[in-house]
Amino acid sequence: MEAADRLRPESAFASWWRTVRVAYWLGWQVESNWTDPLLFFIYSIARPLGGALILVFMYFVVSRGGRGDMLGFFLVGSAFWPFVIAGMMGMAWGIISDREHWKTLKYVYTSPISYRAYLVGRSLAQATSATAATAITLLFGRWVLQIPLHLSSMDIPYALVAFALGITSIMALGFVVVSAAMSISGEAWRMPEGVGAALYLICGAIFPVTVLPAVLQDLAQAIPLTWWLEAMRRGLLGAGGLRSFPWSSDLQVLAIFAAVTAVWVAGGVLVFSYAEQRARALGILDRESGY
Amino acid sequence: MNDATPARGMLRLLRAILGRSYPRIIGANRDKSWLFYDTVLPLLGTIAFVYVYKALGAPERFVGYVIMGGATVAFWMNVMWSMAAQFYWDKQGGNLELYMVVPCGIPAILLGMSFGGFVGTVIRAIAIVAIGSLLFDVHYTVSQWPVFLLVFGVAIVGLYGLGVTFASLFLLWGREAWHMANLFMEPVFFLSGFYFPVRALGFWAGMGASLIPLTLALDAMRQLLFPGTHPPFLPLGTELGILGALAISFIVLARFLLRKMEYLARREGRLSLRF
Numbered sequence: 432m433e434a435a436d437r438l439r440p441e442s443a444f445a446s447w448w449r450t451v452r453v454a455y456w457l458g459w460q461v462e463s464n465w466t467d468p469l470l471f472f473i474y475s476i477a478r479p480l481g482g483a484l485i486l487v488f489m490y491f492v493v494s495r496g497g498r499g500d501m502l503g504f505f506l507v508g509s510a511f512w513p514f515v516i517a518g519m520m521g522m523a524w525g526i527i528s529d530r531e532h533w534k535t536l537k538y539v540y541t542s543p544i545s546y547r548a549y550l551v552g553r554s555l556a557q558a559t560s561a562t563a564a565t566a567i568t569l570l571f572g573r574w575v576l577q578i579p580l581h582l583s584s585m586d587i588p589y590a591l592v593a594f595a596l597g598i599t600s601i602m603a604l605g606f607v608v609v610s611a612a613m614s615i616s617g618e619a620w621r622m623p624e625g626v627g628a629a630l631y632l633i634c635g636a637i638f639p640v641t642v643l644p645a646v647l648q649d650l651a652q653a654i655p656l657t658w659w660l661e662a663m664r665r666g667l668l669g670a671g672g673l674r675s676f677p678w679s680s681d682l683q684v685l686a687i688f689a690a691v692t693a694v695w696v697a698g699g700v701l702v703f704s705y706a707e708q709r710a711r712a713l714g715i716l717d718r719e720s721g722y
Numbered sequence: 723m724n725d726a727t728p729a730r731g732m733l734r735l736l737r738a739i740l741g742r743s744y745p746r747i748i749g750a751n752r753d754k755s756w757l758f759y760d761t762v763l764p765l766l767g768t769i770a771f772v773y774v775y776k777a778l779g780a781p782e783r784f785v786g787y788v789i790m791g792g793a794t795v796a797f798w799m800n801v802m803w804s805m806a807a808q809f810y811w812d813k814q815g816g817n818l819e820l821y822m823v824v825p826c827g828i829p830a831i832l833l834g835m836s837f838g839g840f841v842g843t844v845i846r847a848i849a850i851v852a853i854g855s856l857l858f859d860v861h862y863t864v865s866q867w868p869v870f871l872l873v874f875g876v877a878i879v880g881l882y883g884l885g886v887t888f889a890s891l892f893l894l895w896g897r898e899a900w901h902m903a904n905l906f907m908e909p910v911f912f913l914s915g916f917y918f919p920v921r922a923l924g925f926w927a928g929m930g931a932s933l934i935p936l937t938l939a940l941d942a943m944r945q946l947l948f949p950g951t952h953p954p955f956l957p958l959g960t961e962l963g964i965l966g967a968l969a970i971s972f973i974v975l976a977r978f979l980l981r982k983m984e985y986l987a988r989r990e991g992r993l994s995l996r997f
Contacts (some may be wrong), residue, residue, distance in 0.1 A: 465897040474905055481908030485917055486774065492918045493780040501778060532814070621759045629768035637770060638777040 434580070450544040450590045454552025455559075457523065472563060479564035480571065483509035486637055487576065495525035500673040502587035502690055503578045508636045510568035515601055515636075515656060521557030522550055522605035523612045530551075530720045540716065547606075553607050558598060580667055586681070590666030593659060593685060599685050600655035600692040604630075606699035610706030619720035635660055635675040651675075655695050658688035668683070728825075732812055734814060735833075738826035740940060742834025746804070747841050760796060760846045761853075766791025767895045768854055771917050784918075789854035790943065791916035793847035794936055797881060798822045798910060800843040802903045802968070804837055805885030806892050810899035828984060836882040869958070870946045876965045877939030883972030884935060890979040893987045915940060921955045928955050933966050 441449070444544050464470050486505040501714040530536040540546055572578040606624050612619045633640070634656040640648050651657045661675045662684050675682060747883050751754045768788055775784040793953045812818040821831050854860070864870050892899040913931040914920065920928045920941050942961040944952045955961070987993050 465901060474901060478908045479928075480741075481912045485771075485908065485912045488772055488912070488918050488922050489771070489784075490778060491786065492922050493775065493778045580935055617753060618755045618759070621755070621763075623764075625763055626758060628763050628770075632766050632770040632773075638773045642773050642777045 447545050447548045450548035451552040451555070454549040455556045456552075456554040458556025459559065461525075461528075462556060466646060471528060474561055476567045476625075479501055479509065479513040479561070479568055482512070483568050483571070492639050492688065498577070500671070502576060503580075503668045504639065504664060504673045505637055506572035506576065506578055507667055508545060508660050510565045510572070511597070511660060511663055512631065512636050513564045515604075515630065517561040518554050518558035518598065518601035519605040520623040522554035522602070523608040523626075524620065525553040525557070525719075526550065526609050526637045527612055527620050529624075534540070537717050546707075548701075549704065550606070550609060551602060554596075554602055558601065579669065581669075584669035586666045586669070590686065593662035593666055593688065596685075596692050597659035597663070598658075599628075600659060600688075600695055603655070603692065603695040603699035609696075610702045612648060613710045613716065614708045615720055616715075616718070617720055630654065630656055639673060640675045641677075645662065653691065655688060655691045656677040658691055662688050698702045724796045728906070735830050738830035739834040739837055742831050743841070745837065746838025749930045750842055753949060754995050757846075760799075760843075761849045763796045764792045764846075765850050765853060767795065770849065772854070772858055779952075783837050783856065783951050785858050785949060786855075786862060787944065788858045788917050789851055789858070789860060789947035790940065790947070791911070792854060793850045794905050794914075794916055794940060795911065796843050796847045797878075798936060799907075800839045801881055801885035802888070803907055805832075805882065805901040806888030807899050808835060809889055809893050810895065813993070819834070822984075822993060825828070825846030826845055829915075832980070833884050836885065839880055839885075840882065841879060859864065863864060863949065864945055868964075870943060871963055873939055873946070873965065874954075876962065876969050877935045880935030880965055880972050881939075885974055886920070886976035888981055890983040893983045894992050895991070910934060910936075913937070919953050919955070921953050932964060933968070935965055935972075938968075 450532055465471075466474070487502065487517060490502055498596075528537065529539060539549060569580060573580040595637060608623050611622060615622055631637070633643065633651045634654055635651060636656075640651040640657060641649065659673065662681075664672055664674075665681050665684060679687070707716075735794070768791065771788045771791070772785050773858040776789060809818055812956075813823065820829060824831075838897075894901065895902070909919065913923070914925070914934050914937040915923065916926075916930070916936075920931060920937055923931065930936070941955045942958055942965070945958050945961075946956050956964070969991075
């Protein structure tokens with residue numbers, strides 16, 4: 432590239448997109464280059480598959496080998512949960528490790544890029560590492576557990592729209608968690624795990640939210656992940672499966688999910704802007720919280 | 723005796739053990755966030771699995787299984803993150819080199835880590851069992867308290883022996899240590915039957931999983947807590963015997979590996995290699 436080309440101002444979108452791409456590449460290297468590809472693949476699938484197998488065996492122990500709708504409910508929830516861990520918690524761990532482990536936050540933050548775009552890129556890299564686990568878990572469910580995950584009965588466009596919205600909502604939640612990580616003075620690295628565990632409990636990841644106490648059911652409806660997992664189950668398992676929201680149609684689920692996601696995206700951007708300004712004003716943007 | 727007087731022999735060992743366990747027992751409790759995370763995090767996961775059994779309409783003892791599993795998670799996390807991967811953190815913080823030059827030697831440091839970790843974790847585990855049992859109204863009938871405590875004690879010795887074994891292996895590693903500790907979470911929860919009777923895995927898979935002391939310890943304690951209803955994997959006496967053999971084996975293996983890996987780490991210059 433000529434020097435004159437490099438000096439020509441980029442459009443805002445081009446700059447944003449370039450930052451996302453480079454941050455994605457960086458995030459992928461941080462995630463994966465500690466070992467060889469085979470071990471990384473095994474590492475990527477072992478935890479989620481282990482989590483899914485726990486549920487499958489819990490189910491078989493109670494049902495004494497019988498099969499039912501609950502098995503499909505477990506499997507789809509377990510298959511897609513790694514995206515939440517990788518995308519949302521990974522975004523927070525990204526900023527914490529930049530700040531406290533690699534000590535590169537100050538250099539990244541002061542470079543002429545959008546820090547939000549950088550976080551999106553890092554988060555997408557983390558989310559990519561969840562893809563293998565999701566695919567293996569779904570294939571295991573289809574071919575070993577004989578769960579009705581048939582292409583003919585799936586609503587692929589519905590599932591794709593739900594998936595795209597789901598990744599967006601995970602990013603929005605990630606920005607909220609990152610904002611908290613910027614503000615916490617002690618042991619910030621444990622906080623994302625706590626948020627993930629709480630969401631795992633109330634979002635209907637592994638059981639229908641109808642089992643929860645009423646107050647938690649209301650709370651679950653305000654979180655986009657609940658709607659995302661419900662939509663993914665409807666898209667992949669077809670009609671007749673177990674539902675977290677049996678009163679709503681498929682389109683209603685998608686519409687409410689889109690609305691809740693929009694609210695969280697707006698909220699995430701606002702909260703992050705506030706946390707960022709506060710951290711800069713208090714001089715704590717680069718503060719270490721571990722010891 | 724003055725505190726500055728150089729101690730020797732057993733006195734030095736005891737001082738080192740107490741000194742290293744101090745931050746784990748007293749120091750960790752000063753930062754309330756640790757108390758919160760170590761108790762509430764396993765509890766949240768536990769409650770989620772309790773609701774799975776409730777959604778399946780399982781009998782009450784299954785809820786008891788899950789609560790016991792949640793308490794066991796606290797021990798396993800302590801062993802993996804605060805024993806096995808501890809030297810990785812110590813490398814990052816610059817403490818590992820200090821441990822290497824102090825006269826007490828690494829075994830005393832590891833014993834202190836184990837003792838402090840155990841005391842801290844047992845308090846959290848009791849809290850998890852108490853809160854979980856109160857929340858879901860679970861009742862236990864311990865038929866033989868001395869045997870129950872014996873199984874628990876032998877399992878803890880074996881578990882922390884395994885922790886020291888892992889710590890020596892992880893001594894050579896950089897980032898891999900963190901990832902490996904991460905890897906040994908859900909797969910171990912699954913294989914050791916943290917949330918369901920290990921018998922469901924089948925005999926040979928269960929025997930393989932029994933290399934992790936928690937597998938047989940959980941099954942034995944469930945036999946004692948839910949007599950007559952829990953499907954045993956092996957007879958109680960056999961499980962206790964295997965647990966004892968595992969405990970001795972891990973202590974011997976840990977001692978051997980620690981020497982070997984410390985030598986390798988020194989020779990390859992990995993003791994102060996941060997990344």
